Amino acid sequence: MHFMKKYYLIAPGPTPVPHEVLLEGAKEVLHHRTPQFINLMKETMEGAKYLFQTSGEVYAFVSSGTGAMEAAVQNLLSPGDKVLVVVAGKFGERWLDILTAFGMNPVKLELEWGEAVSPDQIREALEKNPDVKAVFTTHSETSTGTVIDLEGIAKVVRETDSVLVTDAVSSLLAEPLKMDEWGVDVVVSGSQKGVMLPPGLGFIAIGSEKAWKLVENSKSPKYYFDLKAYKKKYPENPYTPAVNMIYMLKKAVEMIKEETLEKVWERHALLGEATRRAVKALGFELLSKRPGNVVTAVKLPPDIDGNKLTKIMRDKYGVTIAGGQAHLKGKIIRISHLGYLSPFDTLTAFSALELTLKELGYKFEMGASLKTIQEYFAEKI
């Protein structure tokens, strides 16, 4: 029977953008070297510090999150530098690839996909390798739905000479992250996740003097992402900034400040827990040993093809969730809690999921996951 097919983006980035934010991007382009724009940029970037919970400067590159990751490597290190890198998924691998591309000497702390590195494992690795300049971590490993104990890890690293760098591309705003209080030296992120913007900005926040010292001494070749040039020009960019993205960022920061970070974290936790319960109600298991509230990765039974499942959900019902990456392709699905999503979006995801599972011949009680979600919401809201 015919129905209205609306578009639901319930994937871990890009995420839905509020209409009032999108419309900011449709405003006239101000020239970037005028006081009018520079004041707006200053207010925006000062406001962005709240998102990272730092008094340090936050820089917005015209780039994806990967560009900001490259910037961290280029600016903190010199070729040959020994570093520790945690690899437990696709984005840990990305750190490793970038470190390798720029000629660093990475010591790998490798875990199975779905595991979370612990503060003790970091301590042990640092005791074995006391000469590493930096520790590269992934706060939320989007490929597995795993969130690490960043606060605990920061406690370990800050007692050493190393700086702690974390990829918070998908975790920023979805999970608590307090740079200054926890002592996280460098955080990178992107615009198209919890910040509720389209893709187009990569962020780097430098929270400590220890990190700036590395920046000053870095001998890696760099130009476009050279933080010294950005620092000198702050709040301006040395090159043309994405003016309309800055309008949108300003609006999003205002909305997040009004909502407060604590409430933003709370709403991600609500959808995360509802999803975990719904997954169990359908008889499925989680992939992650330490699941977070960014995205939930769900293991599928061998007779269900994850690629087919996500395709039907998207093309028949208009609901875009994510499949698995690399060796998990077809074997898991990932349901996002990220950004501008309401409880009813989670409900929608499971309604489309149930209808699709039925089509694929999976046996379960129709409505079971929806009932579970509804009961949880009724208890919590």
Added chain:
Amino acid sequence: MHFMKKYYLIAPGPTPVPHEVLLEGAKEVLHHRTPQFINLMKETMEGAKYLFQTSGEVYAFVSSGTGAMEAAVQNLLSPGDKVLVVVAGKFGERWLDILTAFGMNPVKLELEWGEAVSPDQIREALEKNPDVKAVFTTHSETSTGTVIDLEGIAKVVRETDSVLVTDAVSSLLAEPLKMDEWGVDVVVSGSQKGVMLPPGLGFIAIGSEKAWKLVENSKSPKYYFDLKAYKKKYPENPYTPAVNMIYMLKKAVEMIKEETLEKVWERHALLGEATRRAVKALGFELLSKRPGNVVTAVKLPPDIDGNKLTKIMRDKYGVTIAGGQAHLKGKIIRISHLGYLSPFDTLTAFSALELTLKELGYKFEMGASLKTIQEYFAEKI
């Protein structure tokens, strides 16, 4: 007396964006790994080849134009490579800075700001340095309003083993540029100039096998801008693309195709010539020895402060033109012909300029430049 102060952006980038393009950017964010978006991306990037007049692939980085310049250096060369670089303004200097940052061995062909390198000068430099791998040029030097004879230069370079790389960030669509016909190997550009988009995309077009061979052999450290990763994923980006910028690019490419490149070049030439005539009518001189139709740089008499002039035009009349850069700060003004500008925008620029010149005590016949422009338009339109 009170008047309606509207915003006029008549600077050489960013440039005004048509409303119908801006509104494309306010559409819902599609997930970038769905066939729906990939098809749209393919159509858009195939369409973008028309802008460069190439059958080679065009890549859109999430970056400013400077990012695309860095990509050219990182992807074509290896540290220590000898290259020829033309420096006759701020953007020639940028090539030199990037080449130096990545450890190349640049032979400088330096000219005074405002001069245009000739094909003969390039031939001579290549005869003296037959071992250079690439020649780095600036098609339109935005800091001086100078356009080089790129067609003539390409004729010289294509008889050698070098590849010709040109910065067409400001010239693309404002000046004729025919990559394949002329034999220009590599062209970089940006979104916020002739393409009529907000800042946010950097383009690189690779037009020859000679250039791809260099890409294959390059040993420079790179990751974010690694063209091999982009080539493998084409038309997708290896990292999250700026989805909404791609919507806008699609619309702009459609508009440009409908208008035709020849007509786009024609309208830039119309505003360029009108401006040069108006400048003379006010008793001023051009800075450039070979002025193009991207932007016109005007020398000011010593008793007129260019900084003051552009500030009054902007803050009192709402008309943003550009001042001088580096040692030309305060000594010149630059009036743009770039992108979404009509003849009446040129008229507006000169009306505000005349009113400001009067305020600054410059002696001239009020309306002289407007009359000149009007007569030229009447003759041509």
